[in-house]
Amino acid sequence: MARLELDGVSKHYGDFYAAREVTLDVAEGEFLVLLGPSGCGKTTTLRAIAGFVEPSAGTVRIGGKDVTRLPPWKRNTGLVFQNYALFPHLTVAQNVAFGLEMRKVSKADAATKVNEALRLVRLDHLGDRLPRQLSGGQQQRVALARALVFRPDVLLLDEPLSNLDAKLRNEVRVEIRSLQQRLGITTVMVTHDQEEALTMADRLVVMSEGKVRQVGSQRDLYERPADRFVAGFVGRSSFLEGHMSGDTLTTPGGLAIKCARKIAGEAVVALRPERVFVGTEPVTTADNSFPGEVEFVSYMGGLIDIHVRLSEHDQVIAQVPNHDGSVLPAVGDRVHVGWAPTSAVFPAEHNGMDG
Template sequence: MASLSIENLCKRFGASVAVDGLDLTVQEGELVALLGPSGCGKTTTLRMVAGFLPPTGGRVLFDKEDVTRLPAHRRSTGMVFQSYALFPHMTAAQNVGFGLEMRGLGRAERETKVEEALKLVRLSHLATRFPRELSGGQQQRVALARALVINPKLFLLDEPLSNLDAKLRAEVRIEIRALQQRLGLTTLLVTHDREEALTMADRLVVMESGRVRQVGSPRDLYDAPQDAFVADFVGRCNILLGQRENETQFRTANGLVLSVDIAPSESKNANAFALRPERISIHPGAKGDLRGSVQAVTYLGSQTEYHVRIGKEVFVVIRQTPDASEPLAALKPDDQVSLQWDSRAPRLVPQTSV
C-alpha cells in the first residue's frame, strides 16, 4: 500500500470550477471519505487521483512519487465503481481475473489469485455465475474482488453502496470496512451518505463547491463543526441564525433567546446556533423556560422524532422511543411541551467559512 498526497489540485471545465485548490494527505492504511452534496467535486477529485481525468493544476503523489501525468493503467489503483461495471458475458471469476489477464499473468497464477480474491469476499461458491445470476450485494463483492486482486497501491471507492437497499448497504459497508482494516488498504471513498462516511472513515473531508470545508475524524466533525454547512451536512442539526447576546445567551433572528455556555473566543464571528437533535430533552406540559407546541411526531422504530415550534422557530428533537406507559409516548400534534439542554451542548459557528 502507498500513501496519497494531493497538492493544490484543480479542475476546470471551461468557466466552471469543479475542484479548487484541494490539499489532502491520506496515510498508508487509512480510509478517508470525501463527503459532500452532488456537484461538490468529490468524484472529480477521485477520477483525477485514478488518472481518468487530467487536472488543470496541482499534483497527485503516491508515496511521494508524482503520478499526475501517468495514465490510469500505470498507477496501480483498484477502483470500485457506483455501477459495479461488471462484464455481463463473463462469470464472476472471469470478471475478477480480467485485470490480471490484461497484465499478462499466466493462467495458473491468474486462477490462484482469482480464487484467493473470491475467497476473501466470500464468493468462492459463486465463481461460475454470471452477473445477472447474482444479487446486488454479490455483484458488489465481485467488483471489490476485481479491484483487490491486482494488489493495488491505492483502493478507490466511488459511491460503492448507492445501488443497494438500506439493509444490504449497512451490511456491506461493515464488510468493506473490516476488509480494508484487515488488509491495511490505503483507501479514498467518495460518498454523499453521511452515515456511510461516519461509520466507515478514519477521517472525513467535507466538500462544497469544489473546496474543502473541514477535515477531521468523524467525532471531531460531528461534535465540533467549524461552520453551519458542516454541522448540517455531517448529521441532523438544528441551525438558527442570529447573534450572541452575552456570555450565556444567543438571540435568533426571530427574537428567541437561547442558553449557551461557550467561551467568547470560540464564537468569534459566529452567527449560527447549532444543536444536535439528540441533545435536547423534551417534557410534556408547559413548564420551563422554552415552551412550545408539538408540530409533528414521527416514529422511527428505536427512535422517535418530534418537531416542536417555539415562537417562530422549529426544533427537531430525537429521543429513544419511549415505552407505551411513559408520558412522551402519548404526545401528539398541538400538545404543549418544554425543551431543555445542557448549555454546553450547542455550538456557535459562522454560517459559512468559505
C-alpha cells in the same frame, strides 16, 4: 498499501470548477471518506486519483511518486465503480481476471490470484457463474475482488453501496471495512450517505462546491464543525440565529438563549436534536427552557423526532428514544423544550468576535 497525497488538485471546465485546490494527505492503511452532496466535487477528486480525470492544476502522488499525468493502467489503484461495471458475458472469475490480462500476467499466476481474491470476498465457489446469476451484494463483491486482485497501493470506492437495499448496505459496509482493515490497504471512498461515512471512516472529508470544507474524525466534524454547511450536513441540526451579547443569544423571535461561549455580534448556533429535552412541564434541569407547539412528529422505530415551534422565527427538533410505554405528544400539543448551554455548537464562520 501506500501514502496518497493530493496537493492543490483542481479541475475546471471553462469557468466551472468541479474541484478546486483539493489538498489531502492519506496515511498508509487509512480509510478516508469523501462526503458531500451531489455535485460537490468528491467523484471528480476520486477519478483524478484513479487517472480517469486529468487535473487542470495540482499534483497527485502515490507512495511518493508523482502520478498526475499517468494513465489509469500505469498507476497501481483499484477502483470499484458505482454500477460495478461487470462484463455480463464473462463469468465471475473472468471478470476478476480482466485487469490481470491487461497487465500481461501469466494465465497460471492469474488463476492463483483470482482464486485468492474470490476467497477474500467469500465467492470462490461462484467463479463459473455469470453476473446476472448473482445477487446485488454478490455482484458488489465481484467488483471488489476485481479491484483487489492485483493488490493495488490504493483502493478507490465510488459509492459502492448505492445500488443495494438498506439491510444489505449495512451488511456489506461491515464486510468492506473488515476486509480493508485485514488487508491494511489505503482506501478512499466517495459517498453522500452520512451514516455510511460515519460508521466506516478513519477520517472524513466534507466537500461542497468543489472545495474541502473540513477534514477530521467523526467527532471533530460533529462536535466542532468548521462552518454552517458542515454542521448541517454531518448529522442534523436546528439553527438559531440572532445577536450575541456576552453569553446570551437573542433571536428575532425573542428567545434569550444561554451559550457556553461569549461572542459579540451576529451569530448562529447549531443544536443537535438528541441534546434537546422535551416534556409537558418546563425543563428545570436545563438553563434554556422554552414553551412551544408541536408541528410534526416523525416515528422512526427506535427514535422519534419532535419538531417544536418556539416562535414565528424559531424552531427546534428534539429526538427522543422510543421507550416501552412512551407517551408521545401529538401535532398541536403544547410542550416545553430545554437544553444545556454546552449543547449549542458554534460553527466557526460568521460568529463575530470572542468577547
